[in-house]
Amino acid sequence: MATHTGPGDGTGGDVASGDRASTVALSEQTRLRAREIVARYPRPRSALLPMLHLVQAEQGYVSPQGIALCAEELGLTMAEVGAVATFYTMYKRRPTGDWLISVCTNTVCGFLGGDAIFEALSEHLSVRHDETTADGTITLEHAECLAACDYAPVVTVNYEFFDQQTAETALRLARDLQGGQRPSPSRGAALCTFAEMSRQLAGFADDRDGAVAAGPAGEPTLVGARLAERRRETAPPYPDGSPGAAAADQRKGD
Numbered sequence: 294m295a296t297h298t299g300p301g302d303g304t305g306g307d308v309a310s311g312d313r314a315s316t317v318a319l320s321e322q323t324r325l326r327a328r329e330i331v332a333r334y335p336r337p338r339s340a341l342l343p344m345l346h347l348v349q350a351e352q353g354y355v356s357p358q359g360i361a362l363c364a365e366e367l368g369l370t371m372a373e374v375g376a377v378a379t380f381y382t383m384y385k386r387r388p389t390g391d392w393l394i395s396v397c398t399n400t401v402c403g404f405l406g407g408d409a410i411f412e413a414l415s416e417h418l419s420v421r422h423d424e425t426t427a428d429g430t431i432t433l434e435h436a437e438c439l440a441a442c443d444y445a446p447v448v449t450v451n452y453e454f455f456d457q458q459t460a461e462t463a464l465r466l467a468r469d470l471q472g473g474q475r476p477s478p479s480r481g482a483a484l485c486t487f488a489e490m491s492r493q494l495a496g497f498a499d500d501r502d503g504a505v506a507a508g509p510a511g512e513p514t515l516v517g518a519r520l521a522e523r524r525r526e527t528a529p530p531y532p533d534g535s536p537g538a539a540a541a542d543q544r545k546g547d
């Protein structure tokens with residue numbers, strides 16, 4: 294198997310070339326953890342997505358070296374791994390800061406102020422889309438719908454939600470992060486760094502206090518359910534013999 298990386302090798306190899314000098318070498322522990330992930334699946338290649346998060350946890354992005362490690366461990370070509378790594382936006386192609394700020398600029402959020410939030414952050418941090426501040430701490434990106442339109446406009450930091458933001462609150466959030474604080478997200482677990490979050494996405498438990506805490510669904514999320522209740526609307530039953538029907542029967546028996 295070829296182990297060189299570069300343009301045309303299928304790894305998206307040109308994408309990280311400017312940053313190779315700053316890449317931390319992958320540790321033996323990462324390789325061992327990668328094997329732990331592989332052991333969780335009946336077919337090794339099913340482990341690829343969490344493995345990409347694992348290498349990202351260590352290097353801050355999916356480097357050509359990370360692609361090579363995944364390919365070696367899974368018996369895939371680097372082109373196959375590179376094709377997956379470059380398809381999903383959660384896999385970064387350049388070193389990412391400790392704090393990845395994603396601003397939803399899709400229709401609902403954009404209309405309600407997402408574009409202004411992005412512009413304010415861009416000016417304050419002196420970076421544009423998919424760029425990282427000079428000190429390497431914050432990466433800013435435009436995001437497509439973050440599945441939280443009921444809280445628009447939303448910003449996430451390492452995928453934790455900060456709801457109903459304005460340019461002012463988003464700037465305060467950025468300043469807090471720059472000042473070394475970890476502001477509390479509007480809901481969900483406590484804020485973690487990009488590396489900590491990537492490790493969780495690779496399937497390794499985070500034992501920080503409150504790391505997996507999640508509050509109840511917020512009021513905007515529940516509006517639809519409350520309306521359905523008031524109108525006595527119900528979902529159609531699962532077809533007989535389906536796994537959903539079996540689970541519903543079991544719930545009735547509990």
Ligand code: FES
Nearest residue numbers: 397402439441442
């Ligand atoms: S449009 Fe922003 S979360 Fe859906």
